[in-house]
Amino acid sequence: MRTKEVRIGKVKIGGDNPIAVQSMTSTLTHDVKSTVGQIERLVNAGCEIVRVAIPTWKDLRAFKEIRKILPDVPLVADIHFNHKLAIAAIESGADKIRINPGNIGGRERVNEIIKVAKEHNVPIRIGVNSGSLELDLIDKHGGVTAEAMVESALKWVKYFEDQDFTDIVISVKSASVPMTIKAYRELSRKTHYPLHLGVTEAGPQYMGIIKSAIGIGTLLADGIGDTIRVSLTADPVEEVRAAWEILKALEIRARGPMLISCPTCGRTRVNLLKIVGEVEKLLQDVKLPIKVAVMGCEVNGPGEAKDADIGVAAEPGRGVIFRKGKIIRKVKEEEIPQALLEEIKKFSEDQS
Ligand code: SF4
The missing domain is CATH 3.20.20.20 (Dihydropteroate synthase-like)
Structure with missing residues (x-):
């Protein structure tokens, strides 16, 4: 009613x-x-x-x-x-x-x-x-x-x-x-x-x-x-x-980023919990309603999170950064959170 x-x-x-x-x-x-x-x-x-x-x-x-x-x-x-x-x-x-x-x-x-x-x-x-x-x-x-x-x-x-x-x-x-x-x-x-x-x-x-x-x-x-x-x-x-x-x-309202992250499994070869924690912190200052994916391996990385705006699929010791499902760069494991933030900023600028 x-x-x-x-x-x-x-x-x-x-x-x-x-x-x-x-x-x-x-x-x-x-x-x-x-x-x-x-x-x-x-x-x-x-x-x-x-x-x-x-x-x-x-x-x-x-x-x-x-x-x-x-x-x-x-x-x-x-x-x-x-x-x-x-x-x-x-x-x-x-x-x-x-x-x-x-x-x-x-x-x-x-x-x-x-x-x-x-x-x-x-x-x-x-x-x-x-x-x-x-x-x-x-x-x-x-x-x-x-x-x-x-x-x-x-x-x-x-x-x-x-x-x-x-x-x-x-x-x-x-x-x-x-x-x-x-x-x-x-x-x-x-x-x-x-x-x-x-x-x-x-x-x-x-x-x-x-x-x-x-x-x-x-x-x-x-x-x-x-x-x-x-x-x-x-x-x-x-x-x-x-x-x-x-x-x-519930996709009723949007505010700030939506973070998608995998639960990790025996294929994970990076410290994904630490990476996700850091990414979550960095995203607190981002206002754009953007979908960000952090996936523990390349098997289900860009594929499963392909509707994410920006994401990373981890490989042993490094991360493959993708934008709208397309690979754009590869970075060392410890650089993943910062690299994601840079790409989110670029994505935001392109949207404005
Ligand atoms: S994305 Fe990869 S590491 Fe994460 S749960 Fe799925 S298969 Fe495991």
């Missing part, structure tokens, strides 16, 4: 807009210097919407300063429990707020937030999490289930609509990948509001990326989702990198 378009500062999600990458700062928000520094790192890594937690008034005052320092970055204020903080965040320039309406302290308070959001044209994400579902819904569904999360989200959507507020984004996150997938699939059949995808509390980097890639990736492959957030117990820059890799792997 084509979703409704919602504007979050300079970024639009829903409708025909690209799927936006978002993350959340992990610094103490009231530490303005660190928070601004982290937001800048996130934006450099490709984060298009940045969420900031505002648990206290001290953090709210800091948020005002951050807003002034970074006027162009789409900032989302994440608020729990305190409707006055939510209202103040909107009045301080938040481009969107995220609340769980079930924990704001009653419908009157939710109404007050809606009123101010409407006056400022600020969208609200109704963020339902499996960990904070209403007790009556848990009872009704016999536990925390995908159906219960969807019912909670749609109940609040209906409530917001009854207050004549439709600038809505929805999320129904669970730490369980199957439950997350089930909930979003059901939700997408029942609503036209844009969906913020994510597997919550996905875990440390390795496990979290796998869970997020399966959960978010499955839904994106189904055509569901308008913005994504990978949640990791790690530097949030890693969340942004992982989100982009998911979008790139």
Whole structure:
């Protein structure tokens, strides 16, 4: 279903807009210097919407300063429990707020937030999490289930609509990948509001990326989702990198290089792990969406990676560099990463 378009500062999600990458700062928000520094790192890594937690008034005052320092970055204020903080965040320039309406302290308070959001044209994400579902819904569904999360989200959507507020984004996150997938699939059949995808509390980097890639990736492959957030117990820059890799792997959006490398086998006669590690590092500064292949031998080198823009197939002690499947030069093993970078630069220049 084509979703409704919602504007979050300079970024639009829903409708025909690209799927936006978002993350959340992990610094103490009231530490303005660190928070601004982290937001800048996130934006450099490709984060298009940045969420900031505002648990206290001290953090709210800091948020005002951050807003002034970074006027162009789409900032989302994440608020729990305190409707006055939510209202103040909107009045301080938040481009969107995220609340769980079930924990704001009653419908009157939710109404007050809606009123101010409407006056400022600020969208609200109704963020339902499996960990904070209403007790009556848990009872009704016999536990925390995908159906219960969807019912909670749609109940609040209906409530917001009854207050004549439709600038809505929805999320129904669970730490369980199957439950997350089930909930979003059901939700997408029942609503036209844009969906913020994510597997919550996905875990440390390795496990979290796998869970997020399966959960978010499955839904994106189904055509569901308008913005994504990978949640990791790690530097949030890693969340942004992982989100982009998911979008790139599904060929939904391109950003920077796609690195193809072989798993190595008994034919490998160079230190391919070291070469790939070095190439990966060098590619971090390359912006062009280019396909780069690093293959451990000539058997499957240019052949298997022939659609790569630039690649190398290793031979004992050296590398055969190829461009679009055609061999262009041969270099010593230790020169492979640098030679690839030179050829990538030439390729980039030829494209511009
Ligand atoms: S490209 Fe060559 S070295 Fe790499 S896995 Fe395939 S056969 Fe083995």
